[in-house]
Amino acid sequence: MYVCICHGVTDTQIEAAIDNGAETMKQLSSELCVGSQCGKCCKSTKRVLNNKLYQIAEAQPCVA
Numbered sequence: 001m002y003v004c005i006c007h008g009v010t011d012t013q014i015e016a017a018i019d020n021g022a023e024t025m026k027q028l029s030s031e032l033c034v035g036s037q038c039g040k041c042c043k044s045t046k047r048v049l050n051n052k053l054y055q056i057a058e059a060q061p062c063v064a
Contacts, residue, residue: 003044006037011048018052025049 001011009032022028028045029035035042 004034004041007033
């Protein structure tokens with residue numbers, strides 16, 4: 001699904017950037033230019049970011 005129409009960025013591209021180490025909106029903006037034009041994609045981008053980071057955290061074993 002397209003998240004950023006201005007730059008043609010999809011949720012899959014955002015998730016791939018997160019898999020490659022992006023952890024913040026600033027990093028995603030620098031890498032993919034999301035949120036740098038009209039800003040209407042910021043809310044959806046944050047949702048994708050938070051969901052993906054949550055999935056990554058859930059997959060990590062707890063260290064006691």
